[in-house]
Amino acid sequence: MxxxxxxxxxxxxxxxxxxxxxxxxxxxxxxxxxxxxxxxxxxxxxxxxxxxxxxxxxxxxxxxxxxxxxxxxxxxxxxxxxxxxxxxxxxxxxNFTLIPFANLFSSSNDAFAFRVGLQEFNFLGRDINIGGFYQYDVFNSFGVAVRAPHLFSRTTGLSFSYNDFTTQEPVFFDGTTADYRYNNRGFEVMGLHEFNFKNRIEFGGSLFTEDYRYISGATNDIVPRALKVDKHLIKLIYNYENIKYYFYLLDGFRSTLNFQYVGSTNENLPEFLIGFNDFVYFKRVGDKGNWANRLRVGLASNVNTPFAPFTVDNNLNIRGVGNTIDRGTGAIVFNTEYRHTLIEKNWFVLQSNVFIDGGSWRNPGGGFSDFSDKQNIRIYPGVGLRFMHKRIFNAIFRIDYGYGITKDASRGLVFGIGQYF
Structure with a gap:
């Protein structure tokens, strides 16, 4: 005892x-x-x-x-x-955080297009992101946005954006294509909250109007040539992040779930649900290498409409495939790339990049077997370069060349600001 x-x-x-x-x-x-x-x-x-x-x-x-x-x-x-x-x-x-940016690309009809803007990532010295852009892509577009994640407290904030976005969009139906002038005008408000260091949530919604105007191409009595619809959207984003940062080198895992309900006032653009999750994994390889991976899995209400929400596009998922070449109500996309530092000075970094982008889509009104259909599968390996400024936030100019190896594939250059993912 x-x-x-x-x-x-x-x-x-x-x-x-x-x-x-x-x-x-x-x-x-x-x-x-x-x-x-x-x-x-x-x-x-x-x-x-x-x-x-x-x-x-x-x-x-x-x-x-x-x-x-x-x-x-x-x-x-x-x-x-x-x-x-x-x-x-x-x-x-x-970092220096007042960043002008310019992006050059080809439009849906291979015409010259560009986007320019100015963004301050540390407005008032309090991590407030404020900025705007102007885009010319056959038509004129502009937008402004403010994001203040710590506006109300250490863990709670707010974001607001307004966009008047107009592009020439291909619409696919009956094996044919038509070009439409597409305009999306509206605003969005989101509440931001951090539960803890690794888990964050965003919840809010938007009111907007979609306006489709026929330009040229195939026609169908069922597919309207003009359509203007008021819509509302409710959005939930849940983000888990456990990534270690060392300048531009990343190591760790991130998962981002995006779930939306889109309500409509017109049966030609009916209401639908859409959800997708991005799983991202980074691994440092030695002192100069970075292996990066992204898997996106998404589904939407399986409405048989030529205006399906998931698109196959150079700037979103498959480098070299072209601009909005197809649409679907489901998507599985995998991107993997190895980034290697070739030159690193006090402020400048030159990276090489070797990648493989691949994905498949479910046709509007189709079944899950569409994901294994050879017509829907696209695989694009490629190479690229990254020109970086280490002291300016997101000052990464990228150029990639993707070469398709699946049936009826294309090839092409893709330019952009920031890493692809």
Missing amino acids: VRRILLFFILILNGVFSQAQEGTVLNVEIQGAKRTKTSFLKKLITLKPGMVLDSVLLEQDIARLQRLPSVSHAYYQVFSSDANEHNVFYNVEE
């Missing part, structure tokens, strides 16, 4: 001693922040004065800071006193 009592006190004293060894945090400071408000950064980190020094929280705070568009890199330093009290310093290296 005496031995048990002694053992009990020894265990208690050992726990107290261990806690004393960890010590308490005397002060927490942010260093290196110039454009970003230090008060804002202190609000984001979880380690506070008076808490027990915790290496897990330190690493989590660094990962949180590195996710910010305004921060290119972050690390911590701990200075301890003889009294086992600690001064913690978070050191940040900032």
Whole structure:
């Protein structure tokens, strides 16, 4: 009995001693922040004065800071006193965040098209993203957006966007194609909330109008030549992220679920449900390599309509396939690529890229067997280059060349800003 009592006190004293060894945090400071408000950064980190020094929280705070568009890199330093009290310093290296951008591409009829814009990713020094764009793609388009993920608190914010988007879109029916002038005009409001470091949610909706106007091509008595429909949308996005950032190199896993209900006032564009999930996995390979993978699985209400929601497109899923060459009510797409650093200077990085994009679609009104139909499967290997600025957020100019190896495949160059995924 005496031995048990002694053992009990020894265990208690050992726990107290261990806690004393960890010590308490005397002060927490942010260093290196110039454009970003230090008060804002202190609000984001979880380690506070008076808490027990915790290496897990330190690493989590660094990962949180590195996710910010305004921060290119972050690390911590701990200075301890003889009294086992600690001064913690978070050191940040900032990005330049006022970014003009320009994107050149070919339109649906192979004409010259471009998008230009300006975006500030750290407005007021508080991680507020505000920007706008103008696009010419046969027709004129523009949009503005504001995203403030920490507007109301450390974990809760809001986003708003307005778009007046007009393009020339192919519509597929009865094995033929027609070109339509498509306009989408409306606004969206989303509430943003972070449950914890790895889990976030967005919930909201939009009101918009879709306007289709026939231009040329095949016709059908069932397919209207003019259609203008008021719609409403309810959207839920759930994001899980466990990725470690080291400048432009990534390591870890992310899953993003996007679920939407789209209501309509016209039976020609009926209401539908759509959901898709992006599974993304990054793996660092040595000091210069990065293996990146994305799997997208999506389904929508299987309505037999030429205006199906999932598209096969250069800029979305299959590099080299062309611009909006097909549509479907279901999609399975897999992208894998190996990025390798060829040149790295103080601010400049040149990356090479070898990739394989592949996917299949369910035809409108079709069955799940459509995914295995050779007519719907597309596989495009290719190569590319990335030109990066390490101190400017998302300053990555990419160029890829995709070459189709499946039936009736095409080939082509794809330009863009930022990594493909």
